Amino acid sequence: MNVLKFGGSSVANASTIESVIEIIKQQSQNQPLYVVVSAMGGITDLLLQAGEEASANNENYKNTLAEIEKRHFEAVKTLIPIVSQSAIISKVKAELNALESLCEGVYLLSELSPKTAAVIASFGEMLSSYIISEAAKIKGLDIVLKDSRELIVKTSNSKVIIDYKETNARIKEFANNNTHKVSLFPGFVARTQDGEPTTLGRGGSDFTAAILAAAIDANELQIWTDVSGLFTANPKLVKQAKPVCHISYQEAMELSHFGAKVIYPPTIHPVLEKNIPIVIKNTFKPKDQGTFITRKVEERKKPVTGISHIDSISIISLEGSGMVGIPGFSKRLFEALFLENINVILITQASSEHSICLAVEASEAEKAKTILDTTFEFEISKHKLDPVKIENDVAIVALVGDNMYHHQGLSGKMFSTLGKNNVNIRAIAQGASEKNISVVIAKKDIKKALNILHERFFEVKTKQLNLFITGVGNVGSKLLEQLQQQNKYLKNKLRLKIRVVGMSNSKTMAFNENGIDLDEWQEILAQGEKANAESFFAKAKEMNLRNSIFVDNTANPNIAKIYKHYLAESMAVVTCNKIACADEYSNYEELQDLSRKFNAPFLYETNVGAGLPIIDTLNNLIASGDNIHKIQAVLSGSLNFVFNNYTEEVTFHDIVKQAQQEGYTEPDPKIDLSGVDVARKILILARESEKVMELENIENEAFLPQESLESKSVDEFFNSLAKNEDHFKEILAEANKKQCRLKYVAQYEAENAKVGLQHIPVDHPFYNLEGSDNIVLFYTDRYPKQPLIVKGAGAGAEVTASGIFADIIRIGKSK
Template sequence: MKVLKFGGTSVGSAKNINKVISILDQQSKTSKIAVVVSAVGGITDKLLEAANLACHKNLEYKQKYNAIWTKHNTVVEELFENSENDQRLQKYHEKLNDLVTEKLSDIRNLLDGIYLINELSPKTKDKLLSFGEALSSTIIHHTLKSRNLDATLKNAQELIVTDLNYNNATVNFELTNTNIQSFFESNGHSIVLLPGFVSKSASGEITTLGRGGSDYTAAIVAAALDAKELQIWTDVSGMFTTNPKLVKQAAPIVQLTYQEAVELSHFGAKVLYPPTVMPVLKKKIPIVIKNTLDPDAIGTTISQEVTANGFPVKGLSNIDNIALLTLQGNGMVGVPGFSKRLFETLAQEKINIILITQSSSEHSICIGISESDAERAKEVIDIVFEYEIALQKIDPLVVEKGLSIIAVVGDKMKSHQGISGKMFSTLGKNNVNIRAIAQGASERNISAVIHKDDVKKALNSLHEQFFEIKTKQINLFITGVGNVGERLIEQIKQQKAYVKERYKINMRIAGLSNSRHMIVNDEGINLKDWKAQLEAGEKASLDGFFAHAKNLNLRNSVFVDITANEAVSNIYSNYLKQSMSVVACNKIACSGNIEYYNELKALSRQYNASFLFETNVGAGLPVIDTLSHLITSGDNVNTIQAVLSGSLNFIFNNFNAETTFHDVVKQAQEEGYTEPDPRIDLSGIDVARKVLILARESGHAIELLDLESDNFLTEDAMNANSVDDFFETLKKDEAYYQSLYKSAEENNCQLKFVAEFDNGKAKVGLQEIPEGHPFYNLKGKDNIVMFYTQRYSEQPMIIKGAGAGADVTASGLFADIIRIANN
């Protein structure tokens, strides 16, 4: 038997309830389960708000009621949205509507009664609040039945017996355990649904179990049945190392002991309420915290088992809105009874003490309490100690507000030296002032009181100290420092501090090379004057550059190729065999001989070195990365349609009857959108290489010669002896290029150089794109890629953005380097 509890968020919408039902369907196939549910998310608060408004003769309680009515009816309608065509489902739908309407009417009558008598007693409040769980359990039960799941609904009020302490009743475990055991022994259903939070007194009055009552219900049932485990399903994937809202790097904790979980829960971890643990702790029943929205996430297991060789600190927690009370004076030293009187006074006022610390001199006692209780505490304590204050034996109670408590928690901290030292030194280095410290003899919890404004900084700095890995150093060897290379170096220089601080990545350039010179430095090259250093460097050599990188033997080395040189691409394998990652802007390796392409892929896997070439297609656009994710997730690419040349797109977007083709191509060259020899771009070979790479990344073994290319340049242009001669042919053949433009204009089309891959075949060529096509309005130097896949069969996945330019290409290289660093 397993017991599952689902919180308000888990049952807060039809979408989430469907997720709950899916979980129950799966689990009930292997084990009988008891399921405890909370009220629909937010309903308990709305009921309480409505009751308080009614009690104060405020007619706005009707609006609150209407919101409650709308919420439940919306959930029901969405759960049965397709029932009109199914007679069986329609019957369940109608029956559920009747039951929900009846319970909502009872709520309205009760609220109207509160309004009339102008009173909200604890007894009435319990009766009203119990409707939240009654409604949610009824809705889920009928939905389960409508979907042919073997489920029954049992009112927990008939099982859990309490005293008459309304709003926070004490359980009579002897009667309760007997009731639970007796019912489940005779139950034959796979799923037993129970409303949480609710109970009844021995005399039959409705009571509730107080804060965390649904969790408590589940724990009571689990303990009574000696369940295999108690699962608490919520909207997060377990208990986290700290508050993820304050610390982005917070991560779920896989395993905790009961004591660790209690400490973290007490100090602000909202996933689990401490009393929940107690019934199952005695029976040593494991608690598993799971995420309803991500059921496959591992979650957190809480048990008696201590993790072997685990890190001693398990989590960081905090409690906000704390006030620190300090009772001090020379008259306290050596005089017994001060502590007793202080604690008795607070107990009589039902003021909960969260933290206690006392100096060894007995000169002072510090107590942390909720800020909301501070004024009342000062008033009563000053009265109790009025005589001693008058004689100046002690000072009037000092109250400090605006504080928070942070806690470092771990069961094995007492076995590890230096935990408190690391904690306080880290806080000190980050200028976090500590007002009070508390540490029990078990050393399971080290707490400190700090100013509330320092909480985020404190948690982040402590999390970095105890949970985050140290800075990872990446050593870059860059060859090709022309236009794109220069921009990459500038980006690294500009972002170096940011990346180190934010991502704990220390990017160092250990080697630079161009076609003439090269330099290496195992301490990293100073980027302030790298050009001068490179100019004074030794003569460049591909083999020599590789030898330097190999001999330096720096950890996390990355070779970055920003050339279009075939010889450079041919030595990638040398780097990969040395477990050096390769980032390639150069397209030749991935679009050349397929055997070499496959070899590089295999070497990358064999030597655990990344081989990334995102900028081969689309410059800084995440085209290859997106394609890789599609393939990895099991999708199949059927067709690719793309405009992959930012330079050609720039040219044809700017070419018209008022311009000349020559001038536009010249402009593209001068602005860096084309290669120094524009024929490389205009011939379509660059686009052909790109679509070939996409085809290969999609799993198709094709060669460049297999591609069909429709070249739009004239024969004279292609056969020109030099770049200057090429430009002369453009002037001479202007009438031909204008005819291409005129034809497109007459057909209300735009000229685009399009790459296509379909059914294992690829082709590139100039096309007239009609209005309405995704390519038609592609502006400037933008690229666009459309993937038609098994999953995206009708509407393609589209990636669109700047596909040319030194800055965006450099940013794509930068992104690949970061990917390697994060690997």
């Protein structure tokens, strides 16, 4: 014989009840069944609400009762043919009238005793079981309804302690005299030894089913609910969570204790002693395998079975020298809480015995503090103990698995994974069996913590990166194209799933936690909210997603100023904006320190050479112990393009205009042509070479006429170029006379740096540098005469975007 239990979601309305009856009908063809049902979904909450409203002299309890009546009558009218409805509706109405009278009494007395509350709460199961039994009879089932209050006996009204001797005797007597193929029982309800009605508390219907299964030595206990078993994590918070096919009783108890609401700990104990398997099944997907729970499980490869959490707790902390070496201190503490029925969820104590903290339900925190302050009043008054402290808005996350003790370093992996994503651990608890590692974290970090841990322990090597992109112009739009184009490759080859969850231009910004559709990003962004750099950061912080990366494709100094806020939240920063790294050295140093402190990568390869690995090469040289003696470079793709194409036949104005139109220059070309952009680049390389240097320390040999340097707008700048064409022709003529080419060169040597236009002879490595290419020569201990050369395309939206893309991939492969 099997015992089946159907929860509130399974019997929420007429449609779901029909599905339940069909499952019962199919299984009863093979063997007799005991079936336990909960109240219709949400009804128990409405019943308790009505009782509380009545006790508070709130006449709204009548409206709540009307809603309860409406839902039950709707179920009857849908499930039962009209010719058979009269008697059933009369019975249901009689029960509802009794409920109304009970609530009216509570209203008149303004008092709701535990006994009365239990009676009110029991109406849900009594009504649902009656309606289901009558509907099943209509469907032709051989079914009998048995009141669980006649079978299950508690030792008291206040605590859920079962008198198993009497309960088992009553169940066996019923079983011996029962000839029906299906026996239906209301869950949750019971009676005391004095015959008073009571309930079995949270998860009571599961408990009813387990008690019945143990008493009759059932072959199997089936828990039917709205999910396909116990999952590796809460599927509502972790989309990648999957059902666990086979799990042990102990693992199930650990997971259920820490918030997996599919099954409750008391359910497991009666069947565990009898070694009766438990199966978690989905009422709405009955063909799904579900979760099979037994004493032993075949050895699994994965050490962690599941990740669970409790999100409504508080931490109670006691500290002081009066605890150290005092026998019986812990006894006094826990006894005081026990006497007031306060459950302790987690305990941790320092080996110094100077402090102890424990987790309790958030609703009981103030009560616990009052009790402990009173218990240790003497020690507190003598300053041997500090007053009890409460920390709210925290949660417990737990790794669970029978196989965990076979694997070294699991705790380290858990802590490092959380730490890399700025999830601070407030307390830690691990049992000697090593089957549960629990940590207390901020409540706001639950979703992120569950996802990064699930990614670490269940999703093999696949890693999800969440991008917040600001700037979707030339560079930004190319980056989005490349992300979309390489999506499948990244998943299949690099095991990276990259989503753009936030984007902004100068006018609007848009967010989507599930990823912005890159096929429609222009339309989505156009309909977004008003853009603001601080608001963009605030939203990214609020979303609190794992592996978050802020990508700056702008040249905006205001955006550069808030990099430190992203880094301090353990969000990586990838940028082609040179302003931050070329700002005052103290700011540059602060960003580097924040990156290290919060383990948040700060990558800016595109600051110097667009897609060229210039900074990476330099860092590798230094990290391997080499010393930098000199750096010579052509670092402006735009200036190289301009002077490579400037001839006697064209004007300087037209070539600069062409460079701007083809995306080789900044929106304001004066930034490039004034040498400021190149000065910033060599400054960054000097700083990466561990030189403390400011922008004003770099000698800038400007070639632009003063009128151009002093221009106030882009149009004014271009007008000045046209007016001073003779000046530029003289520069070109002098170079041609020497049979040299013009290159704008940056140089760092002997702790000094300079930038300026130079005449490059035919035998120099810079001479044949074509188009918008960049080139860097590194002279070091290892490369004293023949320098290490990095050369390639150094300007353009596409190569810059590819450099940013490369930095994003670098983070994904390392974080």
